[in-house]
Amino acid sequence: MLTRLYNFFSSVKLAVILLALGLILVFWGTIAQVKLGLYLAQDEFFRSLFIYWKPEGSGLKIPIFPGGYLVGGLLLINLFTAHLRYYKSGFKRLGIAMIHLGVVMLLLGQFATDMLSVESHMSIREGESSNYSESSSRWELAIIDASDSKDDKVVAIPASLLLKGGELTHPELPFKLRAKTYHINSALSDSSEASGFEPVPAESAVGRQIWWRSLPKETRMNFRDIPSGIVELISPQGESRPLLVSGYLARPLSLTVGGRDLQLVLRPERYYKPYYLHLIDFRFDRYAGTEKAKNFSSRIRLERPDTGENRELTIRMNEPLRYDGKTFFQSSFDKETELSTVLQVVNNPGWLTPYFACVLVSVGMVWQFLVHLIGFAAKRKTA
Amino acid sequence: MSFNHQRAQWKMVRLIGLWLVVAYSAAAADKIQVYRVPKERPASSLPPGHSADDGHNHGPGDGHGHAAGGNPHGTPRATPKVTYTTPEGWREAGAGEMRIAGFTIAGTNGQAAQVAVTPLPGMAGRENLIVNMWRQQVGLSELSDDEAGKQLTTVDIGGTPGKMFDMNGKSAAGATIRIVTAMAHLGEMSWFYKLQGDDELVTAQKPNFIAFLKTVKIEEVAAPAALPAGHPPIGGGAMPGGGMPGAVTAATPPKPRQGGPVWTVPASWKEIDGGQFLFAKFMIAGEGDAKAAVNVSSSAGDGGGLLANINRWRGQLGLGSWSEAELQKNTQEIEVTGGKGTYIELSGSDGSTEKPATTLGVKVVRSGSTWYYKLMGEPKLVAAQKENFLAFVKGVKY
Numbered sequence: 001m002l003t004r005l006y007n008f009f010s011s012v013k014l015a016v017i018l019l020a021l022g023l024i025l026v027f028w029g030t031i032a033q034v035k036l037g038l039y040l041a042q043d044e045f046f047r048s049l050f051i052y053w054k055p056e057g058s059g060l061k062i063p064i065f066p067g068g069y070l071v072g073g074l075l076l077i078n079l080f081t082a083h084l085r086y087y088k089s090g091f092k093r094l095g096i097a098m099i100h101l102g103v104v105m106l107l108l109g110q111f112a113t114d115m116l117s118v119e120s121h122m123s124i125r126e127g128e129s130s131n132y133s134e135s136s137s138r139w140e141l142a143i144i145d146a147s148d149s150k151d152d153k154v155v156a157i158p159a160s161l162l163l164k165g166g167e168l169t170h171p172e173l174p175f176k177l178r179a180k181t182y183h184i185n186s187a188l189s190d191s192s193e194a195s196g197f198e199p200v201p202a203e204s205a206v207g208r209q210i211w212w213r214s215l216p217k218e219t220r221m222n223f224r225d226i227p228s229g230i231v232e233l234i235s236p237q238g239e240s241r242p243l244l245v246s247g248y249l250a251r252p253l254s255l256t257v258g259g260r261d262l263q264l265v266l267r268p269e270r271y272y273k274p275y276y277l278h279l280i281d282f283r284f285d286r287y288a289g290t291e292k293a294k295n296f297s298s299r300i301r302l303e304r305p306d307t308g309e310n311r312e313l314t315i316r317m318n319e320p321l322r323y324d325g326k327t328f329f330q331s332s333f334d335k336e337t338e339l340s341t342v343l344q345v346v347n348n349p350g351w352l353t354p355y356f357a358c359v360l361v362s363v364g365m366v367w368q369f370l371v372h373l374i375g376f377a378a379k380r381k382t383a
Numbered sequence: 384m385s386f387n388h389q390r391a392q393w394k395m396v397r398l399i400g401l402w403l404v405v406a407y408s409a410a411a412a413d414k415i416q417v418y419r420v421p422k423e424r425p426a427s428s429l430p431p432g433h434s435a436d437d438g439h440n441h442g443p444g445d446g447h448g449h450a451a452g453g454n455p456h457g458t459p460r461a462t463p464k465v466t467y468t469t470p471e472g473w474r475e476a477g478a479g480e481m482r483i484a485g486f487t488i489a490g491t492n493g494q495a496a497q498v499a500v501t502p503l504p505g506m507a508g509r510e511n512l513i514v515n516m517w518r519q520q521v522g523l524s525e526l527s528d529d530e531a532g533k534q535l536t537t538v539d540i541g542g543t544p545g546k547m548f549d550m551n552g553k554s555a556a557g558a559t560i561r562i563v564t565a566m567a568h569l570g571e572m573s574w575f576y577k578l579q580g581d582d583e584l585v586t587a588q589k590p591n592f593i594a595f596l597k598t599v600k601i602e603e604v605a606a607p608a609a610l611p612a613g614h615p616p617i618g619g620g621a622m623p624g625g626g627m628p629g630a631v632t633a634a635t636p637p638k639p640r641q642g643g644p645v646w647t648v649p650a651s652w653k654e655i656d657g658g659q660f661l662f663a664k665f666m667i668a669g670e671g672d673a674k675a676a677v678n679v680s681s682s683a684g685d686g687g688g689l690l691a692n693i694n695r696w697r698g699q700l701g702l703g704s705w706s707e708a709e710l711q712k713n714t715q716e717i718e719v720t721g722g723k724g725t726y727i728e729l730s731g732s733d734g735s736t737e738k739p740a741t742t743l744g745v746k747v748v749r750s751g752s753t754w755y756y757k758l759m760g761e762p763k764l765v766a767a768q769k770e771n772f773l774a775f776v777k778g779v780k781y
Binding site: 002003005006009010073076077080081084085111131132146150151152153154155156157158160161168170172187199237239248272 | 391392394395396398399402405413414415416417418419420421422503516691737
């Protein structure tokens with residue numbers, strides 16, 4: 001049994017089938033972006049073991065095609081197993097080993113990027129500083145204890161846990177929290193007359209009823225989902241209080257629980273840094289006499305309290321700031337006032353692996369070519 | 384099979400096992416995170432040459448306008464301040480959880496209309512969705528994106544070009560209504576100005592509405608980084624009744640109110656800040672630690688309906704929900720200034736103290752708005768205050 005499995009996983013036939021499946025997957029996933037948008041297509045086609053067919057209204061998920069993780073994982077196992085089965089050491093085959101290692105590095109590097117990389121945005125207005133960036137797609141329910149005069153203690157509950165529902169507890173919370181309803185994308189109204197809206201069965205709208213409706217997940221690149229949900233706070237005595245939380249409600253809900261002043265807010269997931277970026281000036285340079293963009297740049301002062309670092313730098317369109325393992329790109333700005341900048345913050349620990357992989361594959365191919373060339377030339381000479 | 388191949392096979396098995404473990408951990412659920420962060424820096428750290436009132440328009444939530452549609456990234460928490468000139472005949476109806484300002488307009492023949500100013504993030508580029516949402520509300524069919532776009536005309540909103548659309552149709556109750564909506568995008572925030580109500584009155588008020596739009600000015604007031612000791616909590620999230628069950632919050636003085644009804648407050652009632660959601664709030668202290676509170680709220684339309692509100696009050700007293708028939712059986716009509724109101728009494732136990740509690744409530748409909756008055760507290764104190772409460776409600780002049 002093990003031998004058959006070994007032969008199967010190390011077969012060239014499997015490698016060819018997997019490469020063909022990979023081709024179809026890339027083509028299909030690219031076309032699907034038209035309907036699903038980039039992020040949803042990435043999740044459904046490439047960051048999954050299977051592509052599922054979900055018949056409308058049935059709630060079923062039927063796997064119909066292998067996803068990126070399955071094809072990539074099997075390809076990795078195929079490469080390793082074939083290497084164990086067929087590889088014979090020697091400098092003549094060193095090129096083959098390097099090519100395989102390069103492909104393995106590409107696959108593992110992409111997996112590491114998927115798992116570890118975080119993309120977020122930092123918005124700063126001129127004259128202001130920021131020490132955090134925010135996710136474009138992930139949300140969190142933040143419960144903030146602001147009673148300390150210096151620091152805020154934050155308990156951040158990822159929205160994925162709210163979506164799952166059920167009771168959530170944490171030693172830092174003076175109450176249990178029951179996630180009752182969560183709409184990934186939503187609309188709120190303060191009128192009962194808006195079509196398709198239902199009253200929010202939560203007490204947070206004290207003295208005023210709020211209506212809501214669930215909206216389909218946003219697939220357009222320039223838009224994002226704005227979620228709303230109901231969480232029920234349950235005191236140790238078992239009393240409960242359902243509260244409306246929503247990305248539309250810009251200000252946090254203030255609560256006093258057990259003598260602690262808490263704030264509760266549903267917000268884009270935040271990534272705090274041990275340093276501040278202070279926007280001195282944002283510039284949108286145009287070609288003289290036209291509205292055509294010449295350059296976007298942000299003059300920044302980097303302030304790091306723990307090391308005393310304090311220096312000025314400029315982030316331009318093709319000159320990002322690389323600092324603390326993160327890359328800060330000039331991404332956007334406030335088009336109304338041109339007084340604010342938006343930096344894309346990319347934290348990708350595996351960003352170098354594609355470069356190493358490509359170098360390894362190239363060197364391996366050159367090596368293999370030279371081995372054959374030298375062998376061929378030597379044969380011709382002796383003949 | 385050689386020894387080497389057997390070893391290779393077990394290596395393969397281990398590799399598959401490792402891959403499964405990695406794949407499983409990759410799919411594992413997110414976890415709750417706890418961390419400490421320094422309090423947000425105040426926005427006053429402006430560089431030399433800039434000041435908070437430097438003449439630039441620091442619009443609400445600006446700084447997040449993304450390419451082609453303003454994808455909002457980041458949400459600096461600040462309180463937008465809106466100033467405007469109120470047209471003659473418009474009455475301030477206060478702010479709501481979503482709207483930042485509201486007005487009611489009464490016609491000469493009993494018609495009513497409302498105006499609401501509501502900021503919403505992330506709505507830039509969704510104008511067609513908005514048009515179709517309101518079309519559905521007045522019983523009109525949805526339009527294609529192109530057709531919906533043609534409904535939009537340009538309007539001046541405080542010096543900024545905005546979009547406006549106008550439609551009329553039937554409300555769910557069959558009345559002929561008209562909706563005029565204007566919108567403008569400032570940074571990540573979209574501002575909606577909606578005039579809605581009786582068709583004839585809205586048509587007559589449309590010039591006033593357009594004149595009102597021209598006077599609107601929006602500026603952002605940055606929230607302080609840290610509140611000084613004893614400072615009342617900021618913002619609309621403040622929960623009357625002290626937030627969680629068993630919690631206690633300090634009473635804060637009321638903010639000065641503009642417009643609204645006129646009333647005579649009984650001497651033993653002390654007005655406090657009701658937060659963003661209440662029009663007014665009064666505290667009543669009795670003997671010992673007996674307490675009661677009067678909440679006054681107002682909303683456009685029917686405020687969610689009497690049944691939903693009464694059932695919410697019943698929930699606060701640990702009582703089950705009523706059906707419409709039970710509601711009818713347990714309410715009575717009372718005379719109030721200029722008409723009738725609906726009165727109810729409920730008894731149960733206060734969820735926050737687990738002590739017996741009584742609620743007296745009155746619903747009054749005036750000029751297209753619904754007013755709810757609620758007295759809730761310790762039963763003996765509420766019984767003693769019943770006369771004061773009814774006299775207060777009956778004497779309100781709208």
